[in-house]
Ligand SMILES: Nc1ncnc2c1ncn2[C@@H]1O[C@H](COP(=O)(O)OP(=O)(O)OP(=O)(O)O)[C@@H](O)[C@H]1O
């Protein structure tokens with residue numbers, strides 16, 4: 001069923017098209033000689049609307065950098081990002097603000113993405129207030145709706161984000177991004193810190209939203225099992241490059257690259273200890 | 281928790297001290313410029329409860345002072361006539377907090393005058409001058425610090441938010457300001473201004489000058505806070521919701537600077553009180569007869585006063601509790617900032 005979605009998705013206009021994206025960080029070492037670090041090295045891929053691309057890779061392979069560039073929070077050194085046919089790299093500030101709303105990023109560390117001085121409620125309504133389209137009642141209604149959807153109870157809204165558990169914070173961050181109903185949601189290891197039942201609950205919610213709202217996900221993880229469960233396509237990153245890309249079945253059954261094999265070997269074996277668990 | 285208790289303690293201490301100075305009219309027995317030419321350089325009087333005959337008095341009393349025989353500047357207590365201290369008595373007119381007309385004073389004497397901290401060359405009550413002088417000096421410190429912090433906040437915020445050449449320019453300028461020998465620059469600035477200016481104008485002049493001088497350090501600190509706050513994930517997240525730069529600054533970045541600004545205020549206020557005192561001591565501050573802590577000390581420039589009348593030094597001691605209060609406040613604010621940082625690190629924020 002998933003494979004079909006990919007097949008039909010390929011025919012329509014891609015929601016996101018990334019071409020030769022390069023991000024170079026210049027670090028000045030103590031001696032003063034600038035040191036170049038290629039965090040993204042000519043990355044290209046496309047995502048069709050209503051599909052999920054999982055990006056897997058080892059720590060430091062540039063996954064978060066990619067997410068930041070796509071969410072317009074970091075400007076790439078070179079390359080193009082086409083979102084709904086518009087190149088968002090060269091957009092000026094004002095237009096960029098409009099695009100940013102439609103591409104939401106759930107940060108790898110959700111705690112740091114919630115202002116510790118604010119209450120959970122203030123945190124949650126911020127995107128809606130910034131939109132200036134809604135009155136108080138509508139904002140309240142939406143916030144309560146999304147709180148329920150991510151499985152948070154209403155009585156946490158008075159607390160500070162610092163007083164929430166890691167999982168609650170993560171769900172708060174997800175609920176906040178969802179209130180904007182973005183076209184593209186980038187989840188930077190957003191489910192890694194959740195326990196299995198909540199993880200499944202959020203994963204199901206995301207899949208359901210994909211069905212009803214046609215949302216598109218870029219799902220960053222090191223959890224290959226999760227990626228396989230979730231994604232229509234998997235891209236494997238290594239040292240800033242996408243080394244292998246394809247549907248989950250292909251990646252799991254005939255991995256072409258050493259990196260992929262290493263990642264596969266790291267997946268914890270469940271039950272009989274073979275890889276059939278990954279193949280659904 | 282402990283940090284907060286210490287902080288509260290310092291705040292209460294400072295509140296009480298400032299309250300006494302703020303209500304100087306009530307706590308001081310006399311008008312600060314009222315002269316008593318017959319009794320210059322009178323030493324402090326002491327409270328007594330037991331008189332010369334060994335009788336106990338429930339109401340404290342003082343003895344008036346008279347010249348010792350054969351001396352022209354040494355006084356002894358006139359023990360024949362105890363002068364009972366009256367409380368909440370009517371006396372010189374004053375304006376409470378600068379506007380409420382009032383005549384009640386905490387204490388006073390019926391027949392003669394009471395000088396608990398002695399008198400100066402014109403026979404003015406040192407205690408009254410000390411309390412009223414505190415109003416001038418502390419207000420100078422508070423307003424000066426306010427000016428400095430406003431300038432520092434603006435410049436630091438511009439440097440941190442915009443970056444680039446503006447940042448470099450402002451930071452070089454800050455370094456220049458930190459390198460200048462400020463006391464002598466103040467002299468030079470003062471030299472451009474007319475010698476005799478009205479007390480009010482002189483007051484605003486010096487707080488402006490003092491206030492403008494110190495912006496560099498707070499500006500650099502604010503810049504640092506802005507730079508790090510800009511990259512915090514919750515600020516980036518808000519950017520992702522389509523927030524404007526103005527919104528990000530107002531709602532997320534500005535609150536982050538508050539702890540630095542408060543700590544700086546607690547450090548700057550005593551520094552500026554001291555600066556006002558130095559200027560006034562040198563005769564460049566608020567002109568006589570308006571009292572200020574610097575003016576009170578300025579007669580110490582005469583050698584004869586320096587060696588003969590120890591009570592003229594007392595104003596210098598009076599500021600010690602204020603300074604201790606502010607330093608204590610500064611360090612507990614700093615501690616609170618550090619505790620906050622550690623706490624947020626524990627929680628991964
Ligand atoms: N702001 C920055 N300045 C300099 N180097 C950076 C910066 N951000 C990331 N890097 C470097 O870029 C590389 C990619 O980092 P990135 O955060 O994208 O990795 P990641 O794949 O998300 O890793 P993880 O799985 O641990 O989150 C790393 O080597 C990192 O050190």
Ligand SMILES: [Mg+2]
Pocket residue numbers: 063064065108188
């Ligand atoms: Mg990362």
